[in-house]
Structures are given as structure tokens and as C-alpha cells.
Amino acid sequence: MNGPGDQNFYYLLEVAFNASPFEIHHAYQEMYQLYAEGSLATYSFFPRKEREEILAKLNEAYSTLIDEKKRSHYDQLLVERGILEEGRQYYRNQKTWSLMYDSKRTNTDTALSVRNELKAIVSSNRVIQEILTHDVLSGKDLKRIRDELGVSLEMIAEMVKVRIVFLRAIEEDQFEKMPSRMFLKSFLRAYAQCMGLDANIVASHYLKRIEE
């Protein structure tokens, strides 16, 4: 590569000496795309041989810097050449991981056992039974049942894999936000089932109100 400055691996990838592996990875991706065959910005700029040489150098730089052992060895070399100061540290980017989804909750087995527990509450709870005797069910009724059961809407959304906006629309009777009838029916069924209710009854009683 032509260009001013020292041609060390850090310079090649255009990263700082203390770049984290994460930064190195991204810098490499960007540089590789820039010089790769078919890149628009370098179209016709390099003869094939030169392009291949550049790419090979980038690969070498990346494979060295991304490997902790190789990198410290390479850094030592730079220190000997007087390019780098000794005792330098780089940020290792050790972010602690966290769960995006709790598989314990969405696991089929646990979902089943939760449903059975809720079923037991439904059959013994007088308020819920009273609501279920209604001919027509509104969103408010459904929400009262859910509150009696003490289940959060978020938990239902996660278990039945339906977006929470739709479930909220059902409970708040916001017809304009609801999906088409076919989806609405299956969402209602999933919602009812998840709480241990009779899916057919809940769905038909709720839809009856809309269709009136």
C-alpha cells in the first residue's frame, strides 16, 4: 500500500493502537468491503494483482490483531521497533451477557404447567365464572379476568408470540388497531387458551360483540 506513515497492521486497518477486538472486527469488515473485487469505490483503481496483495495484507492484519496471543506478540514487535510504548492496554470489551428472552417462561412444558395452574384458578374463582356466564364478552371483561389471574400482558405476549399492541387493542376495544378478522380470532383463541379459558367460547363471545 502506498501512503504516508508507518505501514503497521493498525495503520492498515485504520484503528487506534488500543482498539478493542470489536472495533478491529468492524474496521476489517469495512476495509475489506472497500477493497474487495466488485467494490464500487475502488472500481478500476487497482490492477488485479495489486488488489489481491492489499486484500491479503488486510487478512493478515486482521488475523493477527483479532487473536489475543498473536496480537500481544505483534505489539511486542512494535515496541521493539519503537513504534509503540510498552505497557499499553486495550479495552477488551468484556460486556456481560444478558438474556433477551427467558426460555424458562416460553418453554412449552412450563407454558403447559402455567396453563393448568391458571385453569384451576379459573374454575374456582367466582368473579371469573360470573364473567364467563355473559352472553357477550368485551375487552374490559377479558382484562378483569386477567387481573383476577394476576398475569401480565407481557407474559401472555411472550407465551403466545403475539405482538402486545394487538393484545392491548383487544383488551381496550380499539377496533381500528385490531388485525383482520381471521387473525383476530386466532389471537383471541391463543389469548384465552393461555389463560386456561375455553378458547371457543371467548373467541365467539368477543367477536359477537364486534359483529353486532
Next chain:
Amino acid sequence: MPHIWPIGGGKGGTGKSFLTGNIGILLARQGFKTLLIDADLGAPNLHTIIGLPYPMISLSDFLNKKVTTIQETVLEIPIPNLFLISGARNKLDIANLAYAQKMKILRAILRLDYDYILLDLGAGTSFNTIDFFTISDSGIFVCTPEPTSIENTYRLICSVYVRKIRQVLKIDRFRNLATEAETRNPDAVIHNPETLLNILKDINPEEGRMFERILRAFQFKLVINQVRRQDNPKIGALICKIIEKHLGLKIQFIGKVSFDERVHETVCKKEPFIDKYRYFQATLDLEPIVKGITGMTDQQAVAL
């Protein structure tokens, strides 16, 4: 001394005349006395872009000595502060201009009294095009995000720089340099100005350093035109990066202009685009580019 901005791009149809016309109008609106020169001698059409009816006087009238000074070929335009030297009535063989005549034009342009002079250049890398770059330290390259245009832009930029080196070195010594470069790097596609410079430094370090100073003094700008939504928005910056890194030349990306179907319509109707579509994206895109040319910050522009 006026600021002279040659506007070129290598490939035809990238929007050089469109940008020259519309940037000229914007500069004039900011109060700068601006002159547009249609330097695409063989295929002039700048007058059509800014909506001027068929002009009666042209650049070739100056060459033919019909008029004595270049100032007399300047046309008044309905737009305040904006002036035009058209090429509409150029002789058909003017594209093959003799060197002496070209020099006559260039010298005359340098003596004109305007704030900004924009030279609308033709496509290609013939001497008639790139010599207009040699009268100024600045220049704008117009490129579209297509391989054909990018290829030609690289070639034009290299040609301009190599021409500058050649101008200073004089022909014999330049030829020596070129042969030397050829032997060292036989399969190079383009004469790489940086390689030439390195060889020059090898041969004569003092001269090499002097050249480096000359080359780095140039303030060339890049504009990406006709950017469609699916195009990579970073392409302009990347091109400048490649040029700086591998050619050792400084070039600044000053902005992109969105592609707009209506440009075709305004050209057909012979109306300036920015007048008809004042608040469209392509018009708004021109503002940062004008700022890049005047080098003015927002506050200074407001003070005007």
C-alpha cells in the same frame, strides 16, 4: 483575483452543466458576482440550462477577434449578479483548439473581475479539458455512483495532476520520469501521481519536496450527483479516502445531490431547476455544496 472553479467529471452526462448552472444561480443569490463560462467548447449547452434564449455572442467571437476583449462576450442574464460567456455560436471546429488560442482564453479569464468564475468543462481527458484545470488551484469533480463514472473520474483526476507535474517539469524531463515509472511498474493502469512523485523524490529529493507542496496546495472537491435511494451514501467519502491514501492527493467530498426525475423536465422546459423546485431534495442538497465552494460557515452566510 477571482476564485476560478473548473467543473469536470470525466464521463459525459454526469450533470456538470446542470450543477454549474444551478450552483451559479445560488452563488449569485448570495450576492457574489458570478460568471459562468461554457468551456465545453465543442458541445456547449450551458445557456440552455439557465434558460437563456439563443445567445448572439460567444467565446469564439473573442478568438476570431470580432470583439477585442473577453469582457465583451459576457452576456447579461435576467438573474441579478449572474453572467454568462456562452459557447453557443462557437465554430464547429473549435473543439480542436490550438495551444496558443487556448492560452489566450486562459489568460483572459484570469484578468476578469468577478467573485466566482465557474468553468463548465466537457467530458473526456483531452488537453482542452484538463488545461482549464491548470489555471486554478481549485476544481470540482462531478461523479455519479456508477462504475463507468467513477472509473473516468479517477482517470481525470490523475490526468489533471500528471498534467500539472508535466507543466512544471517541462516536456523532456517529464518524459524521462514517465519512462522511469513505466519500467518500475509495468502493469499500472493509470499514471499514478504518487508513484511519479516518489520517483521524483528518488531522483532529486529537493525538487520532490517542492512538488509535494505544490500538489498538496490544490483544493479539489468531489460532488456525487444523481444519488438514488438505493445507492451507498458513503461512496463519496470512500472515493476521497482512496484518492488520498493511494494517490497522495488531497480531495474533499463536499456533498451529494439526489437524483430527481424532474431535472429532465426542467431541462426540456429550459428553466433552472432550483427556481422551479425550490424545496425539493436536489435543490436542498446544493446548499452544502455551495458552502463547500465559498468555504463559508452558516453564521457568515447569515451575516451576508
